[in-house]
Amino acid sequence: MRLVDMLAQQRIVANQAADDWREALGISAGLLLKDGYITDNYLQAICANHEQLGPYMVIAPGICLAHARSEDGALKTGASLLTLNPPVAFGNEMNDPVWFLLCLAAEDSAGHLQALMELTELLMDEAKMAQIRLADTSESIWTIIAQ
Numbered sequence: 804m805r806l807v808d809m810l811a812q813q814r815i816v817a818n819q820a821a822d823d824w825r826e827a828l829g830i831s832a833g834l835l836l837k838d839g840y841i842t843d844n845y846l847q848a849i850c851a852n853h854e855q856l857g858p859y860m861v862i863a864p865g866i867c868l869a870h871a872r873s874e875d876g877a878l879k880t881g882a883s884l885l886t887l888n889p890p891v892a893f894g895n896e897m898n899d900p901v902w903f904l905l906c907l908a909a910e911d912s913a914g915h916l917q918a919l920m921e922l923t924e925l926l927m928d929e930a931k932m933a934q935i936r937l938a939d940t941s942e943s944i945w946t947i948i949a950q
Contacts, residue, residue: 815941831906834883845876861895
């Protein structure tokens with residue numbers, strides 16, 4: 804499955820404000836919940852992982868890849884994306900604050916690997932990431948990702 808197949812435009816929100824990491828995760832996971840990709844338990848598992856293991860999901864400066872295990876409530880493979888404005892602290896000294904939050908739900912361990920490779924390429928593309936950071940609509944972000 805490709806990244807554009809996992810990330811529908813209706814699950815992209817630009818310039819979202821959030822008071823803290825928990826609210827940011829709730830908004831992001833809420834987009835997947837609304838579309839039937841996860842159960843309520845999935846968000847609870849993401850937050851519990853953050854509390855127990857620390858902010859390991861903040862994988863690079865400004866970037867969070869939120870996820871839990873499939874058995875924690877992933878019903879279908881999909882993703883949501885928020886750009887946070889202002890950026891939000893997740894407690895990762897090296898990589899805070901987070902402005903790019905991708906919430907991933909995977910129904911199995913292999914179906915999303917192509918999308919993760921494409922996501923890695925996107926995250927390494929400084930020009931596209933700068934465009935996404937400046938984008939003020941979900942449509943703009945979708946267009947950048949779909950290129």
